[in-house]
Amino acid sequence: MFFAIPLANKPTWHAPPWMTVLIIVINMLVYWGWQAPEERAVARSAEHYALSGLAELEVPHYIRHLERQVQQAPEGKPHLEMVESLWKGRKDAWVYQDMWHEQRFREVLLAGQVIRENDPQHAEWRRLRSQLAPHEPQPFTTRWAQYFDRGFTDRPETLLTATFLHGSVGHLLGNMVFLFLFGFTLEMALGSRLYLLLYLLCGVGASAVSLWSHAGTATYGLGASGAIAGLMAMYVVMYKLRRIQFFYMLFFYFNYAKWPALMMLPVYMAHELLQQWLGGQGVDYMAHFGGLLSGALLMALLMTLKKLDAPANLIPTVAAPLSGNEARARASIQRALRLTDELDYAAANQAWHSAARLRPRDPEVLEPWFEVAQHFPASDEFHTAAKLLLTLPDTDHAARKRTHAHFHTYLKLAKPGLRLSANTLVHLIPVFVKLHAWDDAQRLAGLLQRNTSVHPKWPDTLTFLVNGLTQNNQWEAAMGWLPALQAHAPTAPVTQLLAKQK
Known part of the structure; x- marks a missing residue:
């Protein structure tokens, strides 16, 4: 599936999809107003049918009708076998409900072309049918459904x-x-x-x-x-x-x-x-x-x-004066979208870069820019887009998942390699710890540890990482960070805990 x-x-x-809602309402009305009541009426009629004695007269003809169909279309054999099984089990009401949907058979049956006037059983069949008729609903689904054994003109x-x-x-x-x-x-x-x-x-x-x-x-x-x-x-x-x-x-x-x-x-x-x-x-x-x-x-x-533009967003623009920067940002975004659609990725890359200068914290700008910049993985624009995207605020779990996915894309494509500043690393490590992405968190912590100068947030970042490891029973990995803890956070509770474990 x-x-x-x-x-x-x-x-x-503000701009409701009324026609879509109307189509949905019509479909609902057709089903609940006509089809569902018909199904209940057919079920009641089936109970009368099972007691009427008509099954002994009609069902053998119905099974022969299905056998002829299977000769022409073998894929109908499971249906035939199901009806035969119901008939052997004398589940007459179920056979009737199945027969109800075989419109062609019902047409010839009710027209007297199955049990004909010269048939000895015709008079009895006609009498029993006249008794059942008041209990049968007027067909609706079978009247308006599309039957494949009919041509385009029928x-x-x-x-x-x-x-x-x-x-x-x-x-x-x-x-x-x-x-x-x-x-x-x-x-x-x-x-x-x-x-x-x-x-x-x-x-x-x-x-x-x-x-x-x-x-x-x-x-x-x-x-x-x-x-x-x-x-x-x-x-x-x-x-x-x-x-x-x-x-x-x-x-x-x-x-x-x-x-x-x-x-x-x-x-x-x-x-x-x-x-x-x-x-x-x-x-x-x-x-x-x-x-x-x-x-x-x-x-x-x-x-x-006709010229047709796909809507970029269904939220209508507020009819208020735009600042100069906002007007320029929107113009850059529209140009970037157009160039992306035209597959002019080099020009689109520059257009997205211009928009990002005006909206440096907007994921609706940074994500499409990052995707376009992936065509140029060695460019400054690609590394800049990645940096801005990876340092967006850590607001919730969904945001962390997106950041993690963007990091792996950057890790895979970046040429000649990663360009992650110390500030970016101290932002990403806690994000990955919260996701329990231990390998990535420790990889970045290793990069930060090897930095030529100690970042002011390194002790806090390190203790946050190791606390996460210990709380999730990653004791062996946590113990590997003990020398770094003793050097940069000697008084931290987690440092003393690991020292005792050693």
Whole structure:
């Protein structure tokens, strides 16, 4: 299982995503207003069916219908075996609920084309059917879902209506979460009306690809996931090669990463095709693929017809006079973003450097600058960006994790080597101690110890490190620092403790 969601933007009620919310509300209303009541009504009808005697007349015909389907499409064999098992166990109510969703069979059954007038059982069947009819609800899901054994011209409206139906509460809620995560950014960039139009077109495109892929199979499709996949594709095409922070999960492993947005399109597509090839049950991966393809093509077409800027932030600019420095900083940031999108990394590096001079403690400036400067790991700009990023305030655990990740990137790429001042080292060592990153904390402490002059904060930094080691039962490592403690912090309690242990 794999998914990746962007964390680049956050919604704001200063410019609320009303159309996204409206689409979510409509999906909720369709499910809770029609589908869920229908499911309960079908369950009640199934109880009447189990007592009616109709099962003995109809189920054998239903099983033969499924056998004919398996001859044409062998992938339906597990379904047939399930129904046969239910029938042998005389779980007639469950067989009825399964039969309810086989629309083609119900159509010919109720039309009198299964148990015909010349059949000796026809009169009895007709009588029992007339008694059951008042208990059966009017079909809703089967009326508006997309059946793959029908062509494009048979009920074409289901290409769209199926995208507003869901199979369960979990199916519905999962889709609505992803709809909101991708939808609000696109609505901000496109405007409500154009966003709605593209969402609906993505849904139709997803349904069309799904119908083409599964043509002739005796199954049906429903759900908003194809249209939402279209939003995902539009999102990454809109941001192009701008690096976006994603939260991703691969099986049981999850993490954060910054990737060029457009890189995710082939990843998303390959994932859906792989899952389809592996034969995932119960998920229409080809609808997802069709949505991705539709969304990518629609956004690419739109961006060729009109200039479209991906929102850098959903928080609107406060309409107040800007200081000269702030105006210059914003201009530098916009120029740096544009140059980064154009892959002109050398010019972008200088533009980010200019912005950092005006906002030297702003991670929203320092992080993209550090990423661009990685293309020039021997440059002064790369080492400066790293220094500023690594000395940002130690505010919380998340900030420490980011600092640690940036340090390892710097450690891996820096040429000809690290350029960390003593001030930077005394800032980083406590950060790594709090993370229990003992190897990195001791590595930096070793660098600081070898400094030509003793830093004023070295005794406090050293005792903080060794206290952390002892409190986490790293006694052997702590004992290795005893000579340094005796030289620079001889009266510290941890020094006396280790001396006694020795």
